[in-house]
Amino acid sequence: MSTTATQEQAFLEVIQSRRSVRQYDPHTVISREELKEMLTLAAKAPSSANMQLWRFLVIDSPELKEKLLPIANSQQQVVEASAIIAILGDVEGYRKADRVFGQAIEAGYMPEDVANSFKERYVSLYSSLPSDRIREVAVIDASLAAMQLMLVARAKGYDTVPMGGFDREKFKEAFNLGERYVPVMLLPIGKAAKPGHPTARLPIEDVTFWNEVK
Numbered sequence: 001m002s003t004t005a006t007q008e009q010a011f012l013e014v015i016q017s018r019r020s021v022r023q024y025d026p027h028t029v030i031s032r033e034e035l036k037e038m039l040t041l042a043a044k045a046p047s048s049a050n051m052q053l054w055r056f057l058v059i060d061s062p063e064l065k066e067k068l069l070p071i072a073n074s075q076q077q078v079v080e081a082s083a084i085i086a087i088l089g090d091v092e093g094y095r096k097a098d099r100v101f102g103q104a105i106e107a108g109y110m111p112e113d114v115a116n117s118f119k120e121r122y123v124s125l126y127s128s129l130p131s132d133r134i135r136e137v138a139v140i141d142a143s144l145a146a147m148q149l150m151l152v153a154r155a156k157g158y159d160t161v162p163m164g165g166f167d168r169e170k171f172k173e174a175f176n177l178g179e180r181y182v183p184v185m186l187l188p189i190g191k192a193a194k195p196g197h198p199t200a201r202l203p204i205e206d207v208t209f210w211n212e213v214k
């Protein structure tokens with residue numbers, strides 16, 4: 001599908017204007033409906049075998065945000081942002097394979113026999129992966145959704161900051177994640193009270209190899 005110059009311009013503007021924002025207007029409310037719409041778009045991200053091992057824990061209760069504050073190294077954005085989306089990886093998410101492939105059959109995207117054979121193959125593969133490998137798959141899926149969510153939020157006039165600075169063990173305990181859900185990052189979302197500061201990037205030549213790693 002081709003893209004018009006205007007669409008390209010608008011998309012590039014979203015990318016160029018995203019910055020990590022650490023000060024939020026505490027009075028901005030984002031409705032659950034709007035959050036759901038943004039999460040639905042974030043979940044259009046690609047994932048390994050389309051298993052969608054991302055999960056979103058939306059924290060919009062003021063009490064829970066306060067509970068999160070010490071766990072997140074007292075980073076104030078977790079109480080000031082409208083909501084915190086905890087991006088999780090679900091290491092047992094492949095159990096929803098029936099659902100994933102059932103939807104593909106229903107929508108006419110895949111013949112039933114093809115879908116069933118894919119499903120069997122992937123469930124057998126995923127359930128036999130070593131725990132560090134399935135964890136890696138879940139973290140990659142979840143990270144792709146997180147990036148997409150940051151851009152969707154920006155396109156809708158909101159700001160975000162990806163946060164890895166929090167105590168994972170305490171977070172798991174506080175929010176009853178058990179062993180199934182891996183906390184990947186926290187994503188405060190809201191309206192900036194102060195713009196994020198500009199950041200520089202390494203020249204692309206410094207981070208790109210052509211055909212061989214030197």
Ligand SMILES: Cc1cc2nc3c(=O)[nH]c(=O)nc-3n(C[C@H](O)[C@H](O)[C@H](O)COP(=O)(O)O)c2cc1C
Pocket residue numbers: 018019020021022075161162163164165166185196197198199
């Ligand atoms: C995995 C990851 C973890 C991060 N953790 C934090 C964090 O705990 N607190 C914070 O203020 N920013 C955090 N950041 C934001 C980075 O500092 C920021 O993305 C980087 O400086 C580039 O700035 P920009 O996002 O405005 O382009 C994190 C970013 C990533 C990707």
